[in-house]
Amino acid sequence: MPEHAHTSALTFGQRVRRLRERQGQTRPVLGGLVGRSAEWVKAIETGRLGVPRLPLLLRLADVLGVKDLAELTGEERLTASSYTKAAHDALPAVKGALTTYQFTSPDEQPETVESLLGRVRDAWSLWHGTGRHRTRIAVVLPDLLADLQHAARVYGGTDRRRVQVALAETYHLAQLFLSFQPAPELVILTGDRAMAAAQDADSPRAIACAAWYMNHVFRDAGERHEARVDLAMQAADLLNPDRDREDLARWGLLQLAAALSYAKIGKRGDAERYWDRANDAARRLGDTYAHPYLIFGRSMVDAYAITMHTDLVRSREATETADRIDVASMPSATRRSFHLIETARAYSLQNEPIAVVHLLKKAHRASPETARFNLFTRSAVAELADTGPAVVRDDARALRRDLGLPIAA
Template sequence: MPTPDELAARAIGERIQNIRTRTGRTRAVVAGLVGRSEDWLRDVEKGRLQHPPGLEMLLRIGQALGVRDLTEITGDHELLVGISRRAGHPVVPAIREAIEGVDLAAVPSPINPTELAARVDRAWRLWHTSATPRADAGAMLPELIRDGRRALRTLDGPERRTAAAALSGAYALSEQVLAWVADAPLLWLAADRCMSAAEIADDPVTLASAAWVLGNVWRSTGREEDAYRLASDAVELLEPQLDGDADAQALWGACQLHSAISAARMGREGDALRGIDQAIGMARALPAGSAHPWTLFGVANTEISAVSVQVDLRKSGGALDAASAVDPNAIPSVDRRARLWLELSRAYAQQHDWLGTLGALRTGTAVSEESMRCHPLARSLAAELVPHGGRLNERESRALAGRLGVTA
């Protein structure tokens, strides 16, 4: 790792590249987060742009890289601009206030933990069924989090554990809503509080669910090995609960998928495929119509994860073959349905099939434009399409990039 003195002599582009590689972020992800193409970011890092990025763009790059202040990029110690609080969606500030805030006021009325749990379940259903999941489910979260925290202050015994499980579910949904649109510290805080509430609930299924959430954050911040071990620990925790407990069975399968995706990101093909095989076996054994309310684990979600694993292993042909077995209409989550088409677009892009990439990305955007606008991979692919798709695709590629908020 370069020393501060070595970094001091480096240009801005070199600093960006060093921070990006040190933190395990790919050009595709960072470029997608700032709404530009991977080639553009490469030119920034190599100092090839005729007009270097301005302050606003440097702020966006800094947010994507998770730096504490802009001097880490500029080297200008007179310019101190804190940029750690990111809000890439209108729901983020209110959720942040609920998570970070401290409420010491007396609780005005008793909170029924069973009703709280039902409200959290409704929010999860909205997340899965809405075409604008962040806007709709995210609007419910601030009050749910506040009520859950108040319940923990006033309840005890079994009622407190029920409230803790519900609060863990609210924090878990916050992680889903905040992913890619909030800064890493807020995601970490949501995941940590999800686990803390699960520990109070003292229930294996809730603890495994929280591990699933925390593993998502670890994997998205470059800690794939930690995420893999955590998912494996959750699988082991659930083993004694599998006999006749559909929620435990579904979480066991979801954690197998979690470990499979983490293994694929690390290039461990055998572990990744083993996790998919374990999950599909459990999915087919579950009672018809059963699904864990958070993960919606089942055959359809397992098939989508099989596509993701093949793409992450850079086996685009295998990804397209796996996708051919998926019935999009059987996917119970709108966001996950859009993700299927995003994975397909990634597979086509690996083959430089830009017409296929455009078609899959357009379909995913039609399923949930919000989901695609918020995902850095979708934005990066949209940006890549414009210069690489050829004149046949250029007009529609630019239109799609505009819909996703990308300047190509």
């Protein structure tokens, strides 16, 4: 029997169970991630409860890695991204830059390598800076990609390898721009191209960075946990963390990738073991160190402990960790905003809507476009604006307007 014929006969609860098991999640883990109990998940899966209201359904879809709500509901095709993801105005231009092939003459002299590398550094500064970071990076991405691609075709030897490393970094930027937008095929494309450029450069450091970003691609695509950890550890084995800070920072970043992957499937011991490795790398780098564009360092490792504990449904540990961390010291507005949102996610598990709204407002002030395109922010604000306690409803509705979210009919 064809796969689609089999799945079309499944009930909503059976679909939830099938997707949960595909993710390697237990009922307590799934329930915790959507703010419900393991018993609630069991009731859904056994048919004692029906399809939840849209905000909770969308949160369930996000946690289960579902892009099409039909995978959950069995109804006519209805993409979750239509409700949870916003498309940036510059998405068509970035898509065009990624899918247009320019065959410039090899006789046309490319820009110098040093100039190109400087433009890539400037682009990362735009990404991590305050204000509308996605809008700013979208302006420079198309020309930067085209110029790097041309240089990679013309230059040879060491210069070509340096350009390929810069090209991989620029694809990382494109992937970050595309994240949380309704363009999953482009996210996969940029991740794959970045890894290909890193391998062409024969650069273990570039491969390590590509592996970190491919972990995000694999997670969003619902790729199995084992593949994510295997990729991270293979890339980590190419590095020598005792050589210098560059290798150590990338090695620590990949330990963090493994920790987050284990946390997603509820394996606390393994998650904490790999987080300890990342923590040791951050300790060796020093309290004031932060990688220039990866931002790996003490503050990032500490902040990701919030995510790890939240994914493990250990909300008390997550909020206690958040109380000890000052994300203001992190040299990236986008990262500060993201980790404030992750802290809000932890407080949502404790059913503390006042803290959730307060933190999401802070995240929006820190980086408006980080908050606007974040799936948890969008679903939490939509839910609190409509059905939250009266004490937070006005603030949630104001934030809904700031985020440009539609008002439920």
